[in-house]
Amino acid sequence: MDTKIIRIDEQHIDMALIEEAGKIIKAGGLVAFPTETVYGLGGDALNPLSSEKIYKAKGRPSDNPLIVHIADMQYLDRIVRKVPDSAYKLAERFWPGPLTMILYKADMVPYETTGGLDTVAVRMPVHRVARELIKAAGGYVAAPSANRSGRPSPTLAKYVAEDMAGRIDMIIDGGNVEIGLESTIIDLTSKEPTVLRPGCITKQMLSQVLSGVEEDITLMRDDAGQAPRAPGMKYRHYAPQGDMTVVSGEEGRVTEYINEQVFLRKSDNKRTGVICTDASVEKYRADVCKSVGNRNDEAGIARELYRVLREFDDEKVEVIYAEAFDADGIGQAIMNRLLKAAGHKVVCV
């Protein structure tokens, strides 16, 4: 299959191109597009064949449900059995934006889209290209991240092309994404509203709107003795090809420990890498050292993280050490993704 790559600028949207892309989705095809979080791989959420195509293109297990993207509030109650008050409250505060809500699905949403579940994940993105595309595509676009399963989510169209060229109909290049990590997911079908995946909308922010917000205990640990409640979270997502360890502790000790390990691994002839920050990048002696930015600028780190993980793959790094980050605010989402990339291998020094 030939994959057509087009460029659409969020500030000057070419509606003829949007129409062309929308038609592809309506006809059952797949189009990758920019959102504020990461690039999505879009298909018609109400067409079971489109969802099957998405799973196939990603190489994703089909019990891992897709997020349905809408562009207008009026569309919500058509795909949800009964929209609870809590959803309206959250929507008023956080939509359009990087928040996904889990709600009971209406019959018209095929089980192929929800991975066999009676619930559906819904999000209204803020990115203007995404919104226009959703409208042109009929209103309901199922869109997981546009990476092959097991690779970091794409934050640039060139990464989508690396993973998806030849497998989908079209890629819309909209430049850099703004956030760089996937949306926060909150389950509104459980007894208390529960965060299933941390993102840049934090638990504290959600708690300003709803009372009793909880967190799935598997978010930051893998020894909780239970399966994560978001099916996709059980997979080793976001994983670089190298063997990765997160190192936490006092700054100087972390640098010292990582350099010791790098020395040992180099003498085993391993190609080594370090994920660090601007302040520490000069201190490491690994083959490849990459800063994700300034430790105090968490939004900046979120934006750079997946690019850096992909670059370690490109550079064929075999062993990676990553500095840990404070797990509050957006830091929780950053650490959640790092821990997943590392398969929860953490050393405290």
Ligand code: AMP
């Ligand atoms: P992605 O589209 O790659 O950002 O990932 C979508 C993720 O949303 C899935 O991997 C699940 O973890 C989560 N998700 C989607 N639908 C549901 C649902 N109905 N219940 C719980 N989690 C869901």
Ligand code: MG
């Ligand atoms: Mg994904």
